[in-house]
Amino acid sequence: MKIQSVKDLEQIREEYSKRLYYPDAVKVNIGMASCGIAAGAKASFDRAIQEFPNGNGIDISQTGCIGFCEVEPLVEILGPGKPRVMYKNITEDKILETIQDYNENNFKKKWILGQMRDPRSFLEDDIENPLAGVTPLEEIPFLEEIPFYHKQVKIALRNCGYIDPDSIEEFIAKDGYFAFLKALHDMEPKEIIMQVKASGLRGRGGGGFPAGIKWETCARHDGDRYIICNADEGDPGAYMDRSILEGDPHSVLEGMLIAARGIGSNQGFLYVRNEYPLAVKRLVSAIKAAERYGLLGDNIAGSDFSFNVRISTGAGAFVCGESTALMTSLEGKVGRPRAKYVHTVEKGFRQNPSNLNNVETYANVPVILLKGADNYAKMGTTHSKGTKVFSLVGKIKNTGLVEVPMGISLKDIVFDIGGGVPRKKKFKAVQTGGPSGGCIPEQFLNLNVDFDELTKVGSMMGSGGMIVMDQDTCMVDVARYFLDFLKEESCGQCNPCREGILAMHDILTDICAGNGKEGDIELLEELGMMIQKFSLCGLGTSAPNPVLTTILYFREEYEAHIRYKKCSAGVCKPLFHYEIDEEACNGCTLCAKRCPEEAITGEKKAPHEMEQKKCIKCGICYDACKFDAILIK
């Protein structure tokens, strides 16, 4: 069937809403994004399918992920007239029991994350609640009441975890492609761009450039215009783009279609990071489905508008996330950035006007058209509208993908949503912006997270990695870590970046090895300033940020490394050793059992001893001791 009008979409929506909201049989949705699969979701899925092959009264289905990585595999079960229940940690061994329990109305509190109350996303707040009339379970919270979800608002992730990413019909059931058809049939291209401008949407890939202005400039230049999606996701602690592509690929295609209509383009490209095979697979299947329905291809929905999309995969070069490098790489060449005297919106891919946006940016676009730009702009701060997805990772209790309104405080994200630092350790900093960003210390926890506020404290939004660090994270080592990454990834065509990063990296390596000298900090600052000023592309100009912010906020740690040869976090091996605190040690023997070098000895229930010569500082005993009896000295 080829979609011709909104009527056709409505027909599909009606049919498949039933499947999503009021199924005839019990429906089991298993979260199968990469991280869910790594946690065992695929095994659970296979087990369930084997037990209940189709038509057995139980419908086993896959979805993307709803972001709560910490308690994966996540399984949602719903049935006619029954509550919708989200179960956590449902590994292969638990899946059948979970389904059976649900069928028998036996709801094990311990296995349940929460119950669902539809509608859930920003987009659906005006849909009547399909669960009205169903008696909720007692003493089990609704999903949005639990701290991890309470402050989240889902726009970009609106469908992730709620629909089968391989089903275009389920996407349509959640209002998918309605915005595009509206743009195609009822709006002038100029109007589309005006709407996106009015929404205040800024690019989610790093720089935060206003999307509407980019579109407008691109549309002004003549040539075969291209719509390109940046799915290179190079920040080594961010995976929201992957999650969107794996959980809701059509939302990105719809955003690109709307951009193509607004800007006037017939060809789109998705540049996907090489390490994301599942994202590519789901995209391929999404593109085929959209073509089948006539939503991609020639003369879309009976109009004179044609648009095709192709997927291109990267090959492991961080710098290819940069716009000019990405476009050169798309041409099959070595992806080195070029100076932007002429912007890519004028001369980009194949020397033609090209509009590049990030995955999350495109995923936001349909919502803007559906809900109206003013509605969208109501959310967020003066200059940062809407929401942002963060990957909340590192030393945090609730690891996961969270989508929050711009302007929420850092503290809300880390402590309310994230549950704070595990194991009663002390919070030290949050790193945002990836290798271009910085470490934000405790004193700024009240900061209202948006593009400008993060820049003010020396960090940046970046693509949304948010890595929490605790007392056991050494800030000098973190700075060294990022430069180690950047020195590998610098494309090497300009001196300040290639040589400067290397020089800074060498100094930091020396400091971490105990060979730091007086004056090193000042030298780092000077080099950093030079690299920032004279590098060609964003990789170089932002490379010193992780070093400069850690010097700014954690100078005493640098000084301790250089002057006193001490690493109080217990990371830089030559600068600390472990000791057992005789008073605190109760002789539980755990450390002695686990030490791979047999460096710890002692009688049961008596304080243990550590033989320094044997110890290789692997940290196992430190992590294992439940009584804080192993000290870093």
Next chain:
Amino acid sequence: MSQAAQNKSVQFESVPSIDIDYMELDDIIADEFNNDKENLIMILQAIQRCYNFLPRPALAYLSTKLDVPYSQIYGVATFYSTFSLEPRGRNIISICLGTACHVRGGERVRERIEGALNLHDGETTEDQRFTLETVRCIGCCSLGPVVKINEDMHGHISYDQVNKILDQYE
């Protein structure tokens, strides 16, 4: 490239001689990717999937087929980190050194694996059993530190589990 020159370059790298199926290469280059220069990176990826690395004779052939200078192909093959010009091992170990895994001790896991196999990043054991690679975030940060071996994900790895995990792979 002449046969002799091919042999020479192969010898130079001390790469075991391998048979290149030029018909299959043609399928990749022409049918799958339209003889299109712009698809060079994806063609290389396809060749690497076939051979597990990029054999030089295949690159030379590619150069004539696409009419792209060999130097440019070589440039692309060395610029992008996923390409390997040397044969890789039967098992590929990818240690995650993303930021989240790093702060959770990924570096120590790396040290242990490097020590156990006496290998560095990008190298292959002599018996071709393992190739060691590092990756930056495979998106399973909640399981960090993570090591991926072939398609298997090993999460929450601690220093002392390394040997046991490696033993599972022949």
